[in-house]
Amino acid sequence: MMNIQKRLKQLSFASMAGMFLILVMGALVTKTESGRGCGDDWPLCNGKFVPAYTIESFIEYSHRFVVGVVGLILLATTILVFLYSKRKDAKWYVGGAMLFTVLQAILGAMAVVWPQSSAVLALHFGFSLLSFAFTLLLYLVFTRFGEAMNQGGRTRLSAGIRWAVWGVLIYSYVVVYLGAFVRHTEAVGGCIGWPLCNGEVIPEMVGGTTVVFIHRVAAALLGLSILALFLFIRTQASPGSAVYRAALYSLVLVILQILSGGFVTLAIGYDIYLVASLLHAVLVSCLFGVLCYLGITSLYTAEQSKLQAYAAPRLP
Structure with a gap:
């Protein structure tokens, strides 16, 4: 065996x-x-x-x-x-x-x-x-992470945070799809410069600029969502728990992902552009994988909460 x-x-x-x-x-x-x-x-x-x-x-x-x-x-x-x-x-x-x-x-x-x-x-x-x-x-x-996943890191998360975890996970997939859509169109150079788009906070919405700018805004919102999610999770999870670590890794990865997006834009027209693009793809894959782990672990925290509530002494 x-x-x-x-x-x-x-x-x-x-x-x-x-x-x-x-x-x-x-x-x-x-x-x-x-x-x-x-x-x-x-x-x-x-x-x-x-x-x-x-x-x-x-x-x-x-x-x-x-x-x-x-x-x-x-x-x-x-x-x-x-x-x-x-x-x-x-x-x-x-x-x-x-x-x-x-x-x-x-x-x-x-x-x-x-x-x-x-x-x-x-x-x-x-x-x-x-x-x-x-x-x-x-x-x-x-692996040992599987055991931690099963136990939910012995953490009790509120229903609201568990819903938020899955909301962020689904939204992250939408952002990834938008990024893939940008790659498969001629819109890659729609926004020149970073973090501004064509030198403007809100550029003129025409052609590929619209597609790229929507992806940028969506990525920025994803970063803020993961930051908020981490701040909420840290109020209910200990630093050593699987949930806390997954939320922290997600925050680090989404920051790196956003920065790599800027790197891709600034590398357009240079030989390093291909490396920047592959780095962007690698980071988004790691980010989505960690968010999936966080989502599954949050489900087990729900089961852990039910077990603890059932085991709690009942007042007469």
Whole structure:
């Protein structure tokens, strides 16, 4: 049994690391405009199993190859989890990861064969992000963080804060989608300069400027929301609890995320732009993963509160 548990932990880690790599490579495909590097063919590349070497075809086909390998690893993980794991939450997480991995693969194939709108293409990153989040939660189940997650960090959060956690989590996904939408349009240079947009606090809302400015405002509101959430959580959770640490990490990551957004804008037109864009994608993936952990942990604080209330002595 110990060998099985060790194998489950190893496979879940491989799935999580693979999904993270898929996210980064997907961002690389978008930023280098390599999505059409294999033409309209799928799963072949320009009609060949091993395509002729071009930068675009290499990037696109490498991305497809990694998705295939990680998909097989996740499939093996799914089978072992359902056969040998007694954790119901692990089965939910691996099932969610498999579902969104299949969806993002289908959407990716459709984008190659049939040209899609920017709104649909942005969903591809969104599905990949959900797959990563589920594999992250799955891996944490088999670590000490999983035990802390189950216990809710032995913290009692009010219902209002628990609702706020999930509200911020859902809103963060909306902000991520807006960012992915910006990447898939010609709006990237809509706002020149940072933190001002085209030298103005509120720029003229035309074309790509509108899209980028809305994303900036949404990102700023997300930062303020996470700051407020952390300040509320620290009034009810001890510094050593899982909830407190997750809220603190979320605050640090959202600050870094906002700064990296500024870095992306200032790097437009320079060789470092690609690095800045990939850093932005990495940070948003980490932020969303930590927020998901915070959301799940907050659910267990609700169960902890119910148990403590039930165990409390009742006055006659």
